[in-house]
Amino acid sequence: MNKLDNREAVAKLDSENMLKLIEGLPEQCKEAHAIGKAAGISKIEGKISNIVFAGLGGSAIGADIVRVYLQNELALPVVVSRNYTLPDFAGGETLLFCASYSGNTEETLSSFEDGLKRGARIITMGSGGRLKELSGKNGFKHIVIPKGFPPRTAVGYMSIAVLAILAKLGLIKDKEAEVNAVSRALVELRDREIGIDVALDKNISKQLASKLVGKHCVIYGTSDTTEAVSVRWRGQIAENSKALSSSHVLPEMNHNEIVGWEFPKELLKNSNVIILRDRSDHARTKKRVEISKDIIKKSGAEIFEFERKDPSLLARLFSLIYIGDFTSFYLAILNGIDPTPVKNVDYLKSELTKS
Template structure:
């Protein structure tokens, strides 16, 4: 009987069933890989890569910048593009809706730069311009819930071009394991959400996990509807540790750990834990899973997605709507029409 009541309560809160979207993420990755494999691309010559996008559409670029070692990768979250972007640049223009104001502005400037452009979108104004190469992805998702569709088509394009290559089978196996475990209240994500309830999340990581930390932060923002903070080792050792304790905030520090951290980073983490322990309600450490960097990235991101979902449910807030973002965009549109 308790299980039924819990189920009813979950559906009363999660009215748009984000849980199902999260559960289905491994299949989304499979579908996105197929889309990337089927994209019609020619051999391209480039010595730099840029990703243009905002919010959930830009996270994939952050991940790619950490994965690609042979070519510099930049992520542009702006209306503008750098002057160095030109004929030797491969540009991924990523907008889930196809209507992102900043990305559309950057796209217009990319066209004039001579860069090779690949657009990844579900539709919108970006497709109306009929760019030479559009990779179409399914509509109907919140952009942050479509990270598989926003990342893996670009990943597969670069894989086909010989820029990047990682074990996909390991990734899918690990994501499936995590998905199956999320109905257990002893899962890492569920346990972490319980400890975060009513407390301020402070998320720490080190290279190469900075994109994962950013993802955790934005998922707590949008899904759980709470503020969250991130910082990166070793930089935080040069400033932030001094500020602990003032003002007094009930916080939990989450340290994202990876087996490939250097010994000096590991030492810094241990010393930092000792320094800040008296100023926090808890220090939680969450580890990457898997061998390849791709699997380690997405396993930890996926756990963070689930933690933000469970925290939303515990707070009694629907994880899907982002009304303030919608309101802001509406006000920007109204201002454009007035002018």
């Protein structure tokens, strides 16, 4: 039996049951919408001219998904800030979401303080920690996310809950029906194409993971839709699989990175390219993808493409995320490593507390 088809062999490496957390994303999305809807936020006083999301890692990816999904619906500029300070334009007409799953991310706490000084209207999200304390102390609403998750596995909470809040504020239409469609699409995808009980010969994530072992992985998204998903894939391969990969976006990479597909030749031959596409991509972007594939193939790299057919953009984005999450898990197993621990992140945090 193939290693990835053997639950017992997988469980021996997966000591903290990352598999269960990944499997639970469809249910998490529905729960997240209920959390946001029940948050007790119905209006924000005064004019809102822009929205800023302050967060890092999984919290920021959730915001990226919201930004991409709403780009043709939300009539306000949306910026995702991954820094200690907010953009200079942020001020009294800014709706600021400060998101930290742990509640103790130092960059997010710093952004909260910055937003407080500037008079921004603030909503915080997380499972507790210092962020919740500061939010309550200053009279802001804190959205409580369930505890017990590595931050990267809370992407549903950190994105879908925001959609419910924005709808309650009257900034977008209610998304409950679409969130339910997302959940159904993910269940079907899990049970038929990528879940642990789907055998290797029918499992697109297991097959891809098998191809990625010992390879350098390059992930390309498109600026119209899948850019945020490509960043998610890169992060999951790093955190779960403990493997380096890179990501870029079309059409931007056509103006720089595409030239680099000449050297070093041995690295390029040992690379696999993943292209994440969407049917709503600009027609010229679609053409650029095809030409880029022709160029990349000359290097000897193997190319894998993923595109979903769901009617909803939100379902298509989350389906691509789900394929990547399972792929990164299976790659961890094939690499012979526990997917949950993030020792280098823990070391960084411990060293930062000393200064």
